[in-house]
Amino acid sequence: MSKDTTVRSRVDSRLKADAETILNGQGITMSQAINLMLRQVVIQNKLPFDMEGAPKLNARAQALCDAYDAGVIPTTEYPDTKAFFASLGIN
Template identity: 50%
Template structure:
């Protein structure tokens, strides 16, 4: 009797319920079963020879004055004054160029 090879393999993973529910809702709208989406991801890992999307830490959120307490505001101002006193300054043109690089797309 000839032995047949298995056409599928099981993958078991744990994710938090909210993530699973949100992903399932989106996949349902796309008409893609969760198992197919996972299979597509794994095929892309093979094709890309790695994770098929960029993974990096988000850019730090700029400080918003309106969200600071008086103590936090005073501490930020002191840090700024200490930088100026120590000569750690950057021109407005350099700041603008960096802001455009980080936030313009």
């Protein structure tokens, strides 16, 4: 598979330095690590690690998610972005 595109991301400089130190100790570069992670995303069809420690929804946000999942909150579909922006009054 040829590498024909670039992925850019802004991260905290300390996080990057700490990660590079660990990765270099494993004998791989940051670019190789990112490629490995992306391949696993495709293979597993999900993030290749648990999201434990991720921020939890507050009670209001959880209630809104639950209501949406239950079909209580109506949704509107638009044929394209132009129609969506028009519904918001953005031309």
